Amino acid sequence: AGTYLEGLGHTGTGGEDPRFFNGFTPEEVAPEDGPGEAGVEHLKPIFTRGILIDMVTVNGGPMEAGQEITVANIEKALDWFGVNEPGNGDAVVFHTGWGRHWIADNDTYLSGAPGIGLEVAEWLIEREVALVATDAWTVGVQPVNEGPERDFPVSLALTQKHGILLHDNVESERLIDAEISEFAYIFAPMPIRGATGSPGVPLAVY
Known part of the structure; x- marks a missing residue:
């Protein structure tokens, strides 16, 4: 319902042997008697290089639901700016x-x-990024255009398998207005015991 960071316990697989990041079971992520192994309280404040990928300029206008960002799009945006x-x-x-x-x-x-x-998820994984953010409610394209029939394959690839954090509903328009492509990305997750994510707005300092 707002800008929020998806923690390491936010997304996992289902089925007969459900697993979250680092192989944690649901019982380990959210035990009944206290905070879990992947609670957001275990995350430290984030201070790192941020890069804005302006898909509106590359696309010639705002993107639509189901429209997928490609590696070629990203490379064009990086070269453009x-x-x-x-x-x-x-x-x-x-x-x-x-x-x-x-x-x-x-x-x-x-x-x-x-x-x-x-x-693109695999492209980002290869480059060992720490976090991916978007101005939409999910980083992965919706509806899903490829892969097995599951709702959030991108979230599973980034977070569950590789521990890459996701930040949704970010107001990136402010960076566009300021014509900024590189900045310091700063965010301190709220240390809520056992939570799968954290509300809060990241700062872009430039």
Whole structure:
């Protein structure tokens, strides 16, 4: 219902042997008698290089629900703004224009979202980024365009398998207005015992 960080216990697989990040079972993530192994209280404050990927400029206008960001799109955006590609520990922020529907048209906002697919997820994993953010309610494209029939393959690939944090509903328009592509990405998660995520707005300092 707002800007929030998805912690390491936010997304896991189902089935007969459900697992979360680092192989934790649901009982280990959220035990009945106290905080779990993947609670957001275990996360430290984040202070790292941030990169804005302006998909609105690359796309020629705001993206639509189900429209997928490709590696070619990212490379074009980086070249366009003269920014080096992301590397170890970086935070990557995708500006898709989907945030324009927030509050103004919630039915449209929640009907789907532009975002990345597994191609870009693997590209980000290879570059060992620490965090991926978006101006939509999910980093992964919705509805899902590829892969097994599951709702959030991108979240599973990034967070469950590789421990990459996700930050949703980020107001990236402010960076666009300021014409900023690189900045310091700063966020301190609220240490809520056993929580799977944290509310709060990241800071971009430049």
